[in-house]
Amino acid sequence: MSMRVLVTRDELPGSGVERLAAxxxxxxxxxxxxxxxxxxxxxxxxxxxxxxLGGDPVDAALLDAAGPSLRVVALASMGYDNVDxxxxxxxxxxxxxxxxxxxxxxxxxxxxxxxxxxxxxxPAGASLAGGGWDVxxxxxxxxxxxxxxxxxxxGYGQIGRAVARRAQGFxxxxxxxxxxxxxxxxxxxxxxxDTLLARADIVSLHVPLTDAxxxxxxxxxxxxxxxxxxxxxxxxxxxxxxxxxxxxxxxGRLHSAGLDVHEREPMGAEPSPLAAEEAVVTLPHxxxxxxxxxxxxxxxxxxxxxxxxxxxxxxxxxxxxxAVPATPRIPRAGAH
Ligand code: DGY
Numbered sequence: 001m002s003m004r005v006l007v008t009r010d011e012l013p014g015s016g017v018e019r020l021a022a023x024x025x026x027x028x029x030x031x032x033x034x035x036x037x038x039x040x041x042x043x044x045x046x047x048x049x050x051x052x053l054g055g056d057p058v059d060a061a062l063l064d065a066a067g068p069s070l071r072v073v074a075l076a077s078m079g080y081d082n083v084d085x086x087x088x089x090x091x092x093x094x095x096x097x098x099x100x101x102x103x104x105x106x107x108x109x110x111x112x113x114x115x116x117x118x119x120x121x122x123p124a125g126a127s128l129a130g131g132g133w134d135v136x137x138x139x140x141x142x143x144x145x146x147x148x149x150x151x152x153x154x155g156y157g158q159i160g161r162a163v164a165r166r167a168q169g170f171x172x173x174x175x176x177x178x179x180x181x182x183x184x185x186x187x188x189x190x191x192x193x194d195t196l197l198a199r200a201d202i203v204s205l206h207v208p209l210t211d212a213x214x215x216x217x218x219x220x221x222x223x224x225x226x227x228x229x230x231x232x233x234x235x236x237x238x239x240x241x242x243x244x245x246x247x248x249x250x251x252g253r254l255h256s257a258g259l260d261v262h263e264r265e266p267m268g269a270e271p272s273p274l275a276a277e278e279a280v281v282t283l284p285h286x287x288x289x290x291x292x293x294x295x296x297x298x299x300x301x302x303x304x305x306x307x308x309x310x311x312x313x314x315x316x317x318x319x320x321x322x323a324v325p326a327t328p329r330i331p332r333a334g335a336h
Pocket of ligand 1: 077080102287
């Protein structure tokens with residue numbers, strides 16, 4: 001019997017799924033958008049592996065629907081906050097994600113948000129498009145400088161460091177706060193959270209969503225920031241308390257914000273009230289959305305599946321989880 005791999009979308013970028021098909025039977029969820037509750041479980045029976053997106057709910061029900069054949073769930077995503085890690089560990093299933101391949105692309109987008117929010121590109125462009133650019137006035141469309149500003153990075157992992165490198169080109173001073181990176185380097189100075197919030201002109205978030213980081217930026221933290229400051233998030237929606245941010249923006253206690261990630265995703269026909277605020281740039285979670293990077297994410301997920309099914313450790317297991325399944329699959333000829 002050939003191996004089965006549940007793939008949770010029928011159109012993924014790059015050639016990763018073709019590589020899978022050379023050694024296993026891909027079972028594709030076919031549909032427009034995202035699978036509804038229970039739809040993946042219905043396809044999962046007997047799967048050796050699952051290739052899923054970061055937003056797909058990978059829970060005990062899905063793992064049990066796959067059954068004891070399941071060895072690995074590979075996410076084509078850096079974030080793994082939708083995965084029930086305990087359920088996977090209990091069942092001896094390897095979980096993998098895609099660090100590394102999307103850091104530079106996401107850092108590009110963080111910088112795009114910084115520039116758009118500080119220089120008020122949204123309202124300026126909308127004014128032109130709406131026929132409101134009638135004359136040149138010295139006081140129209142004024143923003144705040146990015147060059148020479150102080151950038152505060154909360155989280156100094158791959159993406160935070162990539163943003164810091166870009167900041168050097170803008171002559172910015174860089175601070176970071178990260179419990180796993182308590183010393184400075186040639187690019188950035190380590191500091192405590194409150195000092196960073198008080199000193200930074202731009203605060204950019206680069207932490208995963210965990211119990212410890214949920215609403216890491218809320219009323220108290222926003223009150224510590226300068227009224228001329230900008231908050232940027234390309235991390236996860238739950239890291240920012242959006243009600244508190246909306247109040248701060250409406251009361252003029254913050255210059256601007258740039259958000260690629262949101263507490264409610266997707267938003268459909270009811271965008272968050274932050275999307276209507278002139279001082280806030282909102283994007284539909286496109287941090288890693290370039291042709292090359294999305295293909296690289298699928299490729300790495302496929303590499304993880306092929307390795308685990310061939311009896312090798314996963315390349316990029318989710319932190320704190322095992323890179324080998326509790327029961328290794330017996331490698332078969334042509335499995336790798
Ligand atoms: C990631 O990889 O975590 C991106 O946010 C897309 O899910």
